[in-house]
Amino acid sequence: LVLCSFLQMGWGDLGAFGEPSKETPNLDQMASEGMLFMDFYTANPLCSPSRAALLTGRLPVRNGFYTTNGHARNAYTPQDIVGGIPDSELLLPELLKKAGYVNKIIGKWHLGHRPQFHPLKHGFDEWFGSPNCHFGPYDNKAVPNIPVYRDWEMIGRYYEDFKIDLKTGEANLTQIYLQEALDFISRQQASQQPFFLYWAIDATHAPVYASKHFLGSSQRGLYGDAVREIDDSIGKILKHLQKLGISENTFVFFTSDNGAALISAPKQGGSNGRFLCGKQTTFEGGMREPAIAWWPGHIPAGGVSHQLGNVMDLFTTSLSLAGLQPPSDRQIDGIDLLPAILQGKLIDRPIFYYRGNEMMAVRVGLYKAHYWTWSNSWEEYSKGIDFCPGQNVSGVTTHTQEEHTTLPLLFHLGRDPGEKYPLSFASEEYQGVMERISAVVQQHKETMVPGVPQLNVCDKAVMNWSPPGCEKLGKCLQPPESNPKKCFWPH
Amino acid sequence: LVLCSFLQMGWGDLGAFGEPSKETPNLDQMASEGMLFMDFYTANPLCSPSRAALLTGRLPVRNGFYTTNGHARNAYTPQDIVGGIPDSELLLPELLKKAGYVNKIIGKWHLGHRPQFHPLKHGFDEWFGSPNCHFGPYDNKAVPNIPVYRDWEMIGRYYEDFKIDLKTGEANLTQIYLQEALDFISRQQASQQPFFLYWAIDATHAPVYASKHFLGSSQRGLYGDAVREIDDSIGKILKHLQKLGISENTFVFFTSDNGAALISAPKQGGSNGRFLCGKQTTFEGGMREPAIAWWPGHIPAGGVSHQLGNVMDLFTTSLSLAGLQPPSDRQIDGIDLLPAILQGKLIDRPIFYYRGNEMMAVRVGLYKAHYWTWSNSWEEYSKGIDFCPGQNVSGVTTHTQEEHTTLPLLFHLGRDPGEKYPLSFASEEYQGVMERISAVVQQHKETMVPGVPQLNVCDKAVMNWSPPGCEKLGKCLQPPESNPKKCFWPH
Numbered sequence: 001l002v003l004c005s006f007l008q009m010g011w012g013d014l015g016a017f018g019e020p021s022k023e024t025p026n027l028d029q030m031a032s033e034g035m036l037f038m039d040f041y042t043a044n045p046l047c048s049p050s051r052a053a054l055l056t057g058r059l060p061v062r063n064g065f066y067t068t069n070g071h072a073r074n075a076y077t078p079q080d081i082v083g084g085i086p087d088s089e090l091l092l093p094e095l096l097k098k099a100g101y102v103n104k105i106i107g108k109w110h111l112g113h114r115p116q117f118h119p120l121k122h123g124f125d126e127w128f129g130s131p132n133c134h135f136g137p138y139d140n141k142a143v144p145n146i147p148v149y150r151d152w153e154m155i156g157r158y159y160e161d162f163k164i165d166l167k168t169g170e171a172n173l174t175q176i177y178l179q180e181a182l183d184f185i186s187r188q189q190a191s192q193q194p195f196f197l198y199w200a201i202d203a204t205h206a207p208v209y210a211s212k213h214f215l216g217s218s219q220r221g222l223y224g225d226a227v228r229e230i231d232d233s234i235g236k237i238l239k240h241l242q243k244l245g246i247s248e249n250t251f252v253f254f255t256s257d258n259g260a261a262l263i264s265a266p267k268q269g270g271s272n273g274r275f276l277c278g279k280q281t282t283f284e285g286g287m288r289e290p291a292i293a294w295w296p297g298h299i300p301a302g303g304v305s306h307q308l309g310n311v312m313d314l315f316t317t318s319l320s321l322a323g324l325q326p327p328s329d330r331q332i333d334g335i336d337l338l339p340a341i342l343q344g345k346l347i348d349r350p351i352f353y354y355r356g357n358e359m360m361a362v363r364v365g366l367y368k369a370h371y372w373t374w375s376n377s378w379e380e381y382s383k384g385i386d387f388c389p390g391q392n393v394s395g396v397t398t399h400t401q402e403e404h405t406t407l408p409l410l411f412h413l414g415r416d417p418g419e420k421y422p423l424s425f426a427s428e429e430y431q432g433v434m435e436r437i438s439a440v441v442q443q444h445k446e447t448m449v450p451g452v453p454q455l456n457v458c459d460k461a462v463m464n465w466s467p468p469g470c471e472k473l474g475k476c477l478q479p480p481e482s483n484p485k486k487c488f489w490p491h
Numbered sequence: 492l493v494l495c496s497f498l499q500m501g502w503g504d505l506g507a508f509g510e511p512s513k514e515t516p517n518l519d520q521m522a523s524e525g526m527l528f529m530d531f532y533t534a535n536p537l538c539s540p541s542r543a544a545l546l547t548g549r550l551p552v553r554n555g556f557y558t559t560n561g562h563a564r565n566a567y568t569p570q571d572i573v574g575g576i577p578d579s580e581l582l583l584p585e586l587l588k589k590a591g592y593v594n595k596i597i598g599k600w601h602l603g604h605r606p607q608f609h610p611l612k613h614g615f616d617e618w619f620g621s622p623n624c625h626f627g628p629y630d631n632k633a634v635p636n637i638p639v640y641r642d643w644e645m646i647g648r649y650y651e652d653f654k655i656d657l658k659t660g661e662a663n664l665t666q667i668y669l670q671e672a673l674d675f676i677s678r679q680q681a682s683q684q685p686f687f688l689y690w691a692i693d694a695t696h697a698p699v700y701a702s703k704h705f706l707g708s709s710q711r712g713l714y715g716d717a718v719r720e721i722d723d724s725i726g727k728i729l730k731h732l733q734k735l736g737i738s739e740n741t742f743v744f745f746t747s748d749n750g751a752a753l754i755s756a757p758k759q760g761g762s763n764g765r766f767l768c769g770k771q772t773t774f775e776g777g778m779r780e781p782a783i784a785w786w787p788g789h790i791p792a793g794g795v796s797h798q799l800g801n802v803m804d805l806f807t808t809s810l811s812l813a814g815l816q817p818p819s820d821r822q823i824d825g826i827d828l829l830p831a832i833l834q835g836k837l838i839d840r841p842i843f844y845y846r847g848n849e850m851m852a853v854r855v856g857l858y859k860a861h862y863w864t865w866s867n868s869w870e871e872y873s874k875g876i877d878f879c880p881g882q883n884v885s886g887v888t889t890h891t892q893e894e895h896t897t898l899p900l901l902f903h904l905g906r907d908p909g910e911k912y913p914l915s916f917a918s919e920e921y922q923g924v925m926e927r928i929s930a931v932v933q934q935h936k937e938t939m940v941p942g943v944p945q946l947n948v949c950d951k952a953v954m955n956w957s958p959p960g961c962e963k964l965g966k967c968l969q970p971p972e973s974n975p976k977k978c979f980w981p982h
Contacts (some may be wrong), residue, residue, distance in 0.1 A: 011511075012509065012764075012765055015795075017509050017511075018503065018508050018509010018510070018764055018765070019509070020502075020508075020529050020530075020764070020765070020766075020779075020908050021529065021797075021905060021908075022527070022529055022795045022797075032523075036513070038511050038512065038513055039511075218905070219797070219857055219905035219906075220905045220906045221903070221905065221906035223906065224905070224906065265906075265907070265911075265912070266903070266906035266907040266911075266912050267906060271765055271908075271909075272765075273503075273509055273511070273764060273765050274503055274509070274511070274762055274763075274764050274765055276881070288511075304506075304513045306512075306513075306710070366710055389884075389911050389912070390767070390882055390883065390884040390887075390909060390910075390911035391881055391882055391883075392881070392882075392883040393880075393881040396881075412712070412757070414512060414709070414710035414711045414712065414715070415710075415711045415712035415714065415715065415756075415757035415758060416756075416757040417511050417512075417762075418762075418881060419881075420756075420757075420880050420881035421756070421757050421880070
């Protein structure tokens with residue numbers, strides 16, 4: 001089992017999904033040998049909650065990856081976050097262990113960096129990567145650089161030991177992450193043990209980077225160079241599986257954790273194709289993701305599925321592949337996609353679009369109803385922070401939080417995937433569809449039990465000052481006094 | 492030789508180009524067996540000039556398909572147009588005749604409907620279709636319905652004899668046009684004569700239509716139904732060529748005459764993917780087109796070309812395929828694409844974006860410079876006429892005609908195909924690129940000899956009142972008194 005989850009690569013970044021530069025031959029080939037999902041979603045328009053949802057099969061509002069510090073605010077796990085993945089949550093690797101799987105995460109964890117949240121305490125057997133985003137370089141006085149871990153201990157820090165040239169964008173990190181993946185796969189094949197590899201690299205997150213060989217290789221600038229390197233790496237992983245003779249025993253899924261960060265585009269951010277807005281928003285550009293399933297000999301080549309899917313489904317689907325049942329003592333939002341993948345079935349299920357603990361929108365069939373709309377505040381917008389650059393849909397991409405709960409804005413995503421033409425409230429179509437959607441929403445809200453919010457409290461003292469292993473490296477830093485505060489989440 | 496040119500199907504309407512419903516399996520297969528052009532353009536954001544350019548290999552400003560009634564105005568051939576394709580222009584079928592080709596046009600001609608402009612007077616041997624757009628139904632007092640011709644004579648009129656149910660969108664016309672194509676191909680194969688088929692159907696132009704079998708077959712509504720029927724028809728034409736054993740002797744090219752008409756979207760109009768605006772504009776959404784070349788045994792399967800192409804190239808390329816040279820007594824804008832198609836070469840050439848006789852923009856390499864910007868007037872916009880719905884790029888999608896000739900707006904279409912992030916005037920990149928582009932523009936303007944504008948004069952007396960053949964059908968109508976006027980072109 002290989003899950004490749006990328007940082008904010010958008011729906012429109014792959015040739016197979018219409019990127020006009022067509023620079024992803026390996027991913028396009030993966031699609032032509034496997035199955036493309038055209039209606040696949042993340043569980044949140046931001047990275048940490050999306051990854052928590054993938055690994056728990058549950059909406060962030062259930063697993064605690066949300067904030068109540070403001071209404072409908074996005075939150076994640078910066079260095080000063082106090083919370084993380086609760087022990088009470090059951091993660092995919094914990095469950096796969098029962099079926100004898102060896103589990104490895106390569107890349108960005110992002111489910112909390114304090115000791116109790118360490119991935120090896122939550123089911124992973126191996127880790128190579130970082131707990132947070134690779135912002136920086138910091139000065140190590142106010143903010144330390146992000147550590148890179150091998151298993152339990154840090155082996156260095158971003159920028160200090162793992163170089164990224166912010167001027168040229170050169171960094172060798174994707175190559176290192178690729179080599180880690182190939183080595184892990186070889187070892188597991190040699191030991192004949194089933195494995196789960198979660199390849200969660202970060203080259204396409206600003207500040208984006210690529211290795212020397214890929215710099216300047218794209219028509220799309222540095223972001224495109226990073227995409228080309230990832231594309232090349234995926235090609236090498238798939239070929240490695242084929243060469244080892246285990247491709248027919250290995251289910252590989254490629255997707256992204258949120259839509260392209262248009263705020264970083266075009267030099268540091270990707271594309272959401274024709275979808276509205278980007279990361280941070282509950283419009284399609286924030287949550288519709290590229291998605292490809294690959295499993296030669298099992299998945300019919302060249303398939304296209306219109307099954308509504310979600311990263312949470314990878315939890316349930318992976319368990320199903322391992323012959324395991326999902327936990328029955330809690331609500332699981334992910335569904336088993338195997339009937340859709342192997343038999344072309346279409347399972348009727350809604351998609352919920354959350355921001356914090358507010359259900360902003362819901363998709364049922366081809367229709368999407370917005371109960372709340374917001375891009376970001378006028379205050380932020382006036383400072384140049386724009387999640388919808390060049391896209392302004394009156395009354396839709398609002399800069400105040402607009403409530404539409406009594407009369408939701410309704411779109412038909414088949415004829416209007418860009419969410420530009422709201423249906424007339426007076427139309428028969430509106431009336432009939434909203435009746436159906438209202439029932440789905442009512443049922444969802446009645447049975448919703450939110451988890452304890454993990455993303456409310458921040459404290460500079462909990463930053464990555466002295467991760468385990470820092471003594472050996474002489475890289476321990478002195479934390480400031482503890483001073484827990486409400487985290488500030490502007491959008 | 493088969494050229495399939497469709498009415499305002501947009502770049503984003505094909506699965507192979509990223510349409511999220513992926514409902515064009517035949518065109519996608521055509522692409523996978525042939526070559527996709529990612530950077531292919533029409534010569535004008537409107538139908539008549541674009542078709543005149545395709546058939547003459549020359550910019551509309553040279554062949555006369557433009558107006559000088561207002562600055563930078565789009566113009567076409569409505570029923571009351573007095574002009575049409577001048578006799579002095581040499582059309583592709585006229586030239587192909589010299590190599591023994593039999594030429595047929597099926598569908599919309601749109602190069603003038605008065606007797607001297609008849610396609611059979613300009614090189615075609617056969618015609619089945621209409622001279623103008625299928626607007627209507629009219630009352631036949633102020634405006635007659637559009638006739639449908641077989642060769643020299645009309646055989647009926649749209650709506651009267653060739654039904655389109657405006658309520659359900661049902662019409663059998665695409666099926667009729669398909670049958671005409673299959674029959675023509677069979678006849679040519681039987682007689683062993685080389686042929687040129689120009690299949691220029693109109694189902695995707697508002698009011699869009701589809702036959703019963705395709706109604707409701709799409710996730711995209713009626714427009715999608717029409718696309719599915721066209722896709723199915725293309726599949727049948729290609730299979731027919733294969734069945735007859737002539738696919739390796741037949742070059743087939745698929746493209747569109749202008750970008751999707753977003754003003755008709757989402758129910759009656761298509762998608763331009765992530766490109767800016769639509770038909771009528773010189774932004775990418777108005778002029779970048781889907782394009783596929785297919786020629787089994789010659790074109791490598793699954794190719795993707797970044798050659799800058801233009802519908803005018805189909806003129807020169809077709810001549811090249813027939814072993815003919817383009818005329819040497821006039822400026823030809825189209826280039827021979829065979830080196831790009833067969834040997835993967837990249838030919839450096841600019842793309843010019845015109846509106847009327849004004850060069851609005853130019854593309855050189857990956858850069859596009861706007862010398863003038865305009866979507867439409869505030870007056871029209873305030874009435875709800877919007878060529879860029881849900882897209883508003885400040886200072887770019889302007890509602891006044893903005894001149895930028897001294898400091899053009901520059902975009903990098905590789906990292907910013909949506910034309911949302913103009914380059915800083917102060918940047919080195921801007922300075923260096925504009926130096927190169929300025930030279931190209933200067934050379935273009937210095938050698939430009941505009942043709943006599945054909946789209947300036949309108950007269951209700953010249954409408955399709957009594958086309959040849961109307962007597963036999965009892966369908967002759969009485970024209971009003973001649974009263975030639977300047978045509979009014981609002982945008």
